[in-house]
Amino acid sequence: MTDRLPLPVRDADATATITGILKQRFGDRAETGDSLRRQHAHTTTWIGNQPPDIVVWPETTAEVSEIVALAHHHRVPVIPFGTGTSLEGQVNAPAGGISIDFARMNKVLAVHPEDLDCVVQPGITRVALNTYLRDTGLFFPIDPGADASIGGMAATRASGTNAVRYGTMKDNILSLEAVLADGSVIRTGQRAKKSSAGYDLTRLMIGAEGTLGIITELTLRLHGIPEAISSAVCSFPTVEAACQAVIMTVQMGLPVARIELLDEVQVRACNGHSGLTLPETPLLLLEFHGTDAGVREQAETFGSIAEETGGTGFEWTTSPEERTRLWQARHDAYWAALTLRPGASPFVTDTCVPISRLADCMAATREKLTETGFIAPIVGHVGDGNFHTLLLVDMESVDEVEKAKAFVSWLSRLAIENDGTCTGEHGVGQGKKPYLDEELGGAVDAMVAIKAALDPRNILNPGKIL
């Protein structure tokens, strides 16, 4: 597949010039060591590692602006880097260039408890932010599996298990500061909770993976830590039955905070890894946030739904220790999955479909997996219709890797045919580029026009999305 926009031509002279200038300007905050550069390229799945030429650690927006203006002048790519946990090659440098590592821009700049918002730099991770916020009684709800940086989460429009109640990154950012391709700095909005003042550049930057601008500051919406939390688990005879329970839950407007599905392969993995004794059938795990009375009522209502849809072994609790025990399987899911085939590497898919199509899509996926012979648990943020398969692949086997890629293609198309997306929360990066035209058709031309208008030299994270 060819890129819609040509990559900047690698120019050894420009690279040497830029590297020299940055080393002089930033001292030990600019590095060109081999292994360090490789750590700043893609490391998390099958996509090859394409290291940048230099890594720089700015400390202020002005420094980011300076770096980008320099890159613009010399037509050298800039690639923003948070924690490197993206899954689709977002931090690769296919045409070399400058990796901007935000590790030193990781401060909380302001917390406004009365307004339920805070202002942060992009390098802070979600765990660090929530630790910082703990005493305020507030929290930031978006929780992708990894302890990703907030800037990276915004750039990939991340979400996770809480999205069914709290939305995704697009719903929890009030405004952004970003450095544009020429080094100019913009602010996309004010701190007001809503606005109809012009084009929604906030949402345009969220999910643009640094290709339209480099995020340097974020104003986030916060939520009150709930007075009470209840957790529940329930086993189901089939994925279909579990999905039916999810549909009823969502349709009744039960304000579930989390509703996660583990399929039978995943449950078996968790039993083995964590010494659990769950029935090896599909499992739903739920969490409710609210008042004491509210979360009790919600858990009990879900109990009735579970009964009606064939659930067994329904349990719920509000005690923190018991909640941890009930959710143990979910917390360990990733590591448990890896133990199913030691030495293999995970290929993670990320399809999202309308909930009415979820049961059929998951059944077809399981059938296809059986046909391919891969060991591959399925875990789903099912309240949103989003599910991940985790294929365990021997990366030394060319045949297996090809078969895994073919499966990703098949599954992406299955989602698209079912009015869904090939990427619910992991972004496009390099890995999902082949499916974007199929999913969005002519809309991709409009994206190309916007990219060309805002970054005519294609220096902002080139080779991603388009």
Added chain:
Amino acid sequence: MTDRLPLPVRDADATATITGILKQRFGDRAETGDSLRRQHAHTTTWIGNQPPDIVVWPETTAEVSEIVALAHHHRVPVIPFGTGTSLEGQVNAPAGGISIDFARMNKVLAVHPEDLDCVVQPGITRVALNTYLRDTGLFFPIDPGADASIGGMAATRASGTNAVRYGTMKDNILSLEAVLADGSVIRTGQRAKKSSAGYDLTRLMIGAEGTLGIITELTLRLHGIPEAISSAVCSFPTVEAACQAVIMTVQMGLPVARIELLDEVQVRACNGHSGLTLPETPLLLLEFHGTDAGVREQAETFGSIAEETGGTGFEWTTSPEERTRLWQARHDAYWAALTLRPGASPFVTDTCVPISRLADCMAATREKLTETGFIAPIVGHVGDGNFHTLLLVDMESVDEVEKAKAFVSWLSRLAIENDGTCTGEHGVGQGKKPYLDEELGGAVDAMVAIKAALDPRNILNPGKIL
């Protein structure tokens, strides 16, 4: 103030050609009568009426595409028209052109109850949609005052009293179909509840007021009609005390569905108009959605907050008749306000600030209004920090109109200085263009670049926003 993008030059030949072609092609679905053209331009406030050259009523997306392609070829503006209830001149035709009236594209194309979504044409109004949906147990929550069209509400990023719980139009649209400047048709996303597939063109089109593309179909998120609703009212000695109650309510995470403030002038108007006997001090009206037990608990919790913040006359109920009675003042607010000065026309402002600034901004606003001498009630969607003043202006008095305009400028700047926006939910149109640069600075340049890339001939609703 000059436009950032030059308006298309009016060309009598092109207009005559276009008019001839459209009349031949659309027969009695294309009209050029004077009064009809004037009805399709701005009619709702002080902004002058700038009629289009012709009004056309398409029935399909293909017809819209045909009209826009023709307009593109002849470099003639197209202006989408819903119900004409926008407040900032969005439907005016400063360079003439074609008004596309969506009255005949008002169908519900699909309802997917399991997925809580539906697909509609842009011309359907919110009341018609909710009437259609009633038997499904679902509803679409966005409720600007007027019975606006869903397409127009999307185009202006509308919200209203429910936004504190359900968000604005940007939060309740899954995807859009739109006709671009050259007549091509795009779809911005699938029906999946979330996606990270490329740039968020859905959110880019929402609030763009038809300047980037003409919306021809919308996939909307629906919500379950709540099992129970409770309403509450409470009077407060001052706006500050009422705002303090709002802040505590929001901070406690009480999931209030509506929380509206009427200031003392508005309450007085309502007493006079609707024969009520409310204390003539600031009044909060609330609504809670949930289970029977939940809405009872929430109303009572608010009762405690009200007591703590100096509220008096707290009342709450779940009975539909009693709810209507409690909310009477709010339902009649607009008409009650107009009776304060018969014959005068309303100038409506729409500032939105962080909640922590709300009390100060409202107090400063009341002081300024006293200074100007205008009769002007204030009504606020205070859970979002959004408030409207309704200035009653004698439009025959040049002096009054100038004074009113000066007040709008003053208030817009007050909001901007307080980290807020000059337009919370009414859009920019023509009326708020002078403040966009002050509010968003260099971000406006990025908007201009996007507009120029997607509509190089500036035919899509020219002279609006930028």
